[in-house]
Amino acid sequence: MLRRAIFSLVVLVVLAALQGGLCRAVSASSALQQALELYRSGSAELAMPPLKAAVAEQPQHPDAWQAHMALARIYYRQGQLADMLAHLGAIPEGRRTPESRLLEGLGLIGTGRISAGVELLRPLEEAALNGSQRHQRLAALADASLKSGQHAEALFYIQRRLRLDIDPAVASQLLQQAHGILESRLSDSELSEAAFLFQGSPLGHDVLLQQAVRHHQAGRHGQALSLLDGILKSPVAFPFRDDAEMLYQQLSQKASPLAIGVVLPLSGRFAGFGKQLLRGMELALQEHALQRTATFLVRDSAADPAVAEQCIAELAASRQVIAIIGPLTGNAASKAARRAELEAVPLVSFSQHAGLTETGPWIFRNSLTADLQARTLADYAIKQKNMSSFGVLAPETRLGKELAKSFIAAIRDLGGEIVATVFYPSRTTDFRQQIRSLRSTRTKGPDALFIPDTADRLALIAPQLPFYGLSDTALLGSASWDTPDLLVRAGSSLENGVFVSGFFRHSPDSLVREFVDRYMQRYAKEPSLFEAQGYDAADMLLDLLQQNPLADRESLRDALVQVRDYPGVTGKTRFEPTGEARKNLYLLQVKNASLIQLN
Structure with a gap:
């Protein structure tokens, strides 16, 4: 009797335990289904917490893969590709669908694992995808091809998208993208292959236009005209027809x-x-x-x-x-x-x-503007030669005044000091008074003297400078110094003098x-x-x-x-937005009766 009582008690305990576990399992399963129903109703953001909780509590549940798939879709829309890939990876192989493989391929390409993503997307059959998914697949493959430098292959996928049911605005964007590739990314042989593959389509007509442009650039105008004539006679519309018409008019005999x-x-x-x-x-x-x-x-x-x-x-x-x-x-x-x-x-x-x-x-x-010359000289004198004090001796001409003004501004901008500025009439031949003025307030001459004048005036000025105590003063000049007779007229007096020019015919530059x-x-x-x-x-x-x-x-x-x-x-040239050229000017020095390039 005692044994029977004990056995009955054990049976009752086991049955109670089983009933409690069953309730908990039913409860967890119900939570998963409720989360999925909430997601399917369109409340994706609200469904995220219960979906994550459900797969965490019952990862082996037969329907857990649906929750992982729902979470992957949500993370994809949010651009969180790493989280999306984590949930896709939790889906058993037997439960993987064309959509899950599509999302995984998109995620791999988006996170830089291009080869792995392409391996997943290429075998996917378009028939297994809906219209939007087909566009996603082809767009990702085109993007992967561009990132890998496979420009011709990218055009192939763009053309495939253009043949799908597509919004006209999206089609226009794709043709613009293809146009950029055709203009500079394909070799002549790749262009020829593209012309064959895409013939009769808007993209194919753009290929023919680019071939015509290249023929024109190479001087093969007859071949260019032949291609353009075919494009313009075709009923196929494409966005760059006006460009084709313009080039045709330019090359035809009717237009100059x-x-x-x-x-x-x-x-x-x-x-x-x-x-x-x-x-x-x-x-x-x-x-x-x-x-x-x-x-x-x-x-x-x-x-x-x-x-x-x-x-x-x-x-x-x-x-x-x-x-x-x-x-x-x-x-x-x-x-x-x-x-x-x-x-x-x-x-x-x-x-x-x-x-x-x-x-x-x-x-x-x-x-060679006054500003460009002055700033080149100032940079050299202050930054390279560590000069600090400067004098200016300039003619009273428009150019002389402009160069003097620019030089003074450039020196002051770099922290240098202008100790004297003296102007003289353009026909002056005796410069004693002007030179004395440069020393009137100083016991020592300036580190450098800027003389923006021509060789004939330099021949009169330079020999007088040592007599008035300016033998240690370096001479700086504008492009006005750069004349064929500079060394003949004033060479010995200008020894070590430095000036700027826009050209030096004896430059070592190839x-x-x-x-x-x-x-x-x-x-x-x-x-x-x-x-x-x-x-x-x-x-x-x-x-x-x-x-x-x-x-x-x-x-x-x-x-x-x-x-x-x-x-x-x-010199290397660029244009400012203002239209002003900026150049690397030549710095030339008089040395032993010849000119040498310093920069």
């Missing part, structure tokens, strides 16, 4: 080629300088002849402001003219700049006239040596600063047109603003 206007003083007292500039420009044009980028339309301003303004108006009236180079002299440049700004045509001037580029956003200057050789081969004489400036201005514009044959005036202006470190023979 692009032209760069040139306005220089080719007669009158500045004719010599104008002709030197033009010779440099013609050398640049000769070197671009095979590309047939553009031609020059040359006008003589005779250094007359009214004539210069008229030349600008006439050139700007021609749609053929895409930019204008010149003028050279101050007043003519000022008038020309105002007219060019009114006509909205890019103007690249050589004038040093103060405030020229302030005329407006269409005006650029590629010249770019300069090659330019000098080509110039001498054509003209049988050495080039000067003027030829070099003309060459750089023309070469820069021709390069920009060669890079973008579809350029108009506005896009060319924008391209000029973006110029950075253009490798010119007058």
